[in-house]
Amino acid sequence: MAGLQAFLAFVETVKRGSFAAAARSLGLSASTVAKSVARLEADLGLRLFHRSTRQVVLTTEGEELYQRCSRIADEIEALHDEAAGARARPSGTLRLSAPVVLGRQRVVPALAELRRRHPQLGVELELADRQVDVLADRLDGALRVGPLADSALAARRVGEHHIVTVAAPAYLARRGTPGTPEELAPHDCLLFRSPSSGRTRPWAFAGGVTATLGDAATLAINDGEALVAAACAGMGLAQVPDYMVAEAIARGALVEVLADRRPPPLPISLVYPSARQPPPRLRAFIELLCGPMAPVVN
Structure with a gap:
């Protein structure tokens, strides 16, 4: 029956993409890793990799096995790291x-x-x-x-x-500054079009107020940085995350409007296997x- 080392050799080969890279990570020879994986395949009666001279690619059976044993390998790695004092040295x-x-x-x-x-x-x-x-x-x-x-x-x-509504000073001087979401109707509004769904993103304001701005929209772009560039060029108002326009606001290329109507902030979270x-x-x-x-x- 294949031992734990064979399963670890298999997992590391998947992560690294080759027996040679897995061997370097494990401190073993490439032939030792390859033989361990071969013994595992023989024990299980499954072909885990399609092999070529340059790389190994998981078979369907290999993918299923990897999903089951990778978490165990991660637990072993975490235990090893902590025992070795790696908490202070990732x-x-x-x-x-x-x-x-x-x-x-x-x-x-x-x-x-x-x-x-x-x-x-x-x-x-x-x-x-x-x-x-x-x-x-x-x-x-x-x-x-x-x-x-x-x-x-x-x-x-x-x-x-944080979501902010911004425009170039030159645009506001030319078209006026809206004081409420309802005053956006006569303005040129620049929308973000989602690359995945193809839909434009509605604008949001405090109190749950949303505006689709279909009639007011003059430009829809599927790239946030290009949307900011269009706003800096005076093409209209845009609603974007604050970190996208912090630099432009700092140098005076954009100013925030409707600041008192900002929608509630959304959380930014780091998710990871539980x-x-x-x-x-x-x-x-x-x-x-x-x-x-x-x-x-x-």
């Missing part, structure tokens, strides 16, 4: 996902600080506005904006997402987000 590769603009403007600078503190730590960051599957994509965690629905995931609130305690590398990231510097989302 290691390995931190795998994260974040929304595109939040990732570019806030997460990347935070990861630079994390790497400064822990230069031995590797990082893989996926930027995507879709909701990724943390478990299936084998991520340590993902940043999400808004209410959470994943009962299979643990969550840590790390900040808030079946285990966060590994040291993820704990270090959480501590950075929630510590006194809090460079990501505050």
Whole structure:
């Protein structure tokens, strides 16, 4: 019967993409890892990988086995890390996902600080506005904006997402400044079109007031940074997260309007697999987000 080492060799091969990379991670030879996986396949009577000269790719049976045993391997890794004192010295590769603009403007600078503190730590960051599957994509965690629905995931609130309505001073000088949401009707309004659904996002205000702005909309863009650029160019009003326009407001390219009608902020949460305690590398990231510097989302 295959032992624990064979299962660990299998899991590490999936994570690293080859027997050679898995061997380096485990401190073994590539032939030892390959033989361990072969013995596991023989014991189970299953083909776990399609092999080529450059890489190994999971079979359907291999994927099913990986989903079952990867959590056990993570538990063993966490126990080993804590026993070795790794709580104070995170290691390995931190795998994260974040929304595109939040990732570019806030997460990347935070990861630079994390790497400064822990230069031995590797990082893989996926930027995507879709909701990724943390478990299936084998991520340590993902940043999400808004209410959470994943009962299979643990969550840590790390900040808030404020929505602001902005325009260029030149536009407001030309067209006037709206004092209420109802006064938006004659204005040029720049909308965000979701790349995933194709729908434009309604504008939200305090008290649960929403405005679809169908008649007032003059431009719809599926990229948040391009939407901000259009507002800076004086094309109209835009409603976007505050972190997207903080720099433009600071230099006077944009000003906030309807500030007293801001909608309630949405939570920004870091979600991660709930079946285990966060590994040291993820704990270090959480501590950075929630510590006194809090460079990501505050």
